[in-house]
Amino acid sequence: MDKIEEILTRGVQQILPDKKGLANLIAKRRIKLYQGFDPSMPSLHLGNFVGLMKLRAFQKLGHEIIFLVGDFTGMIGDPTDKFSTRPKLTREKVLENAKSWREQAGKVLNFDGRNPAKIMFNSSWNDKLTFKDLIEITSNFTVQQMIERDMFQERLKKNEPIHLHEFLYPVAQAIDSVEMGVDLEIGGNDQLFNMMAGRTLMKAVKNKEKYVLTTKLLVDKEGKKVGKTTGNALFLDSTPEAFYAGVMSFPDETILLGFELLTEVPLEGVEEKVKKDPMGQKKNLAFEIVKLLWGEANAKKAQNKFEQTFQEKRPGFDIKVSAGGTLAGTISPFTSLASVSDAKRLIRQNAVDVNGAVTNDGSYIVKPGDEIKVGSRTFLKAK
DSSP, X not given: OHHHHHHTTTTEEEEEXXXXXXXXXXXXXXXXXXXXXOOSSSSOBHHHHHHHHHHHHHHHTTOEEEEEEOTTHHHHOOOTTOSSOOOOOOHHHHHHHHTTHHHHHTTTSOOSSSSOOEEEETHHHHTTOOHHHHHHHHTTSOHHHHHTSHHHHHHHHTTOOOOHHHHHHHHHHHHHHHHHTOSEEEEEGGGHHHHHHHHHHHHHHHOOOOEEEEEOOOBOTTSXXXXXXXXXXXXXXXXXXXXXXXXXXXXXXXXXXXXXXXXXXXXXXXXXXXXXOHHHHHHHHHHHHHHHHHOHHHXXXXXXXXXXXXXXXXXXXXXXXXXXXXXXXXHGGGSTTOSHHHHHHHHHTTOEEETTEEOOOTTOBOOTTOEEEETTTEEEEEO
């Protein structure tokens, strides 16, 4: 029961309809649960990592875990927190984005062994729905339910468009719960509306209780998501060094929450340690996260690199790249979006140095021996 209490408390914002009911269910039998991840970009990010850690905890207790790739819902685009319509993605783009997700998620979840996590794609059932099916499903929801969302209300005030397909996103996510027959769905607290739609549909179609567990969001004191902002995003296909340095850029007020959401470190006494030595505990946080994702040896290397580069002010240009290409093309794999356009954006924003001087020329041909600094954390040397 102590393990059940911990899993339903640590990093948890709320449980609906009630925590006691879910605790009793978990105590009685093995449950099936999932979290969905829409492939809007090629890598899982820090926010996804929070959900993966909660799935990991349930997997360790022996429950059936589903890592759901939203290759169908990803084409619609989740309108949550979006005050303008998101661009729709093609199926090809969505699948291209998701192709390395198993490897990335496998740093946190176990896809082999005695209780392997399952990977599923929601196009498996949504592609087969007919228009008749959709009418029947949507009859369980009202326009009033959908339009009450904050971002839609803001758009109405500004006389900005709300497209019909955006109303269908929570419906499509609700179908996932019914098709998989889950007992529980996990997601960030900002996903509560979408997850409750699944609870509504499950009750209507199968007369079954589907529990909803929302995790806390890693936000600063202004409520902005940490590690998600442009140029500062942390992705699971990053390097241990870049991830360590990224965690070190967290504001101090998020250190304790970082331990709660992103590590398995016992929390007793951590708050007091953070108050006494925030920098030391932030380094411990970065070390624990990198150790979990890439192993202890890589965590030690990342910590040494950070201390050498940022605390001793001796940057080591030890990431080797090939000379002969354009500057934008050379640094593109090391940008947040791993794209040439993102590289050009950083260059325009004076975030790239070549041999100690800021450059705005993305077409510069990189020469052997050039030392290139991208942002504040990435140091490249051409060979």
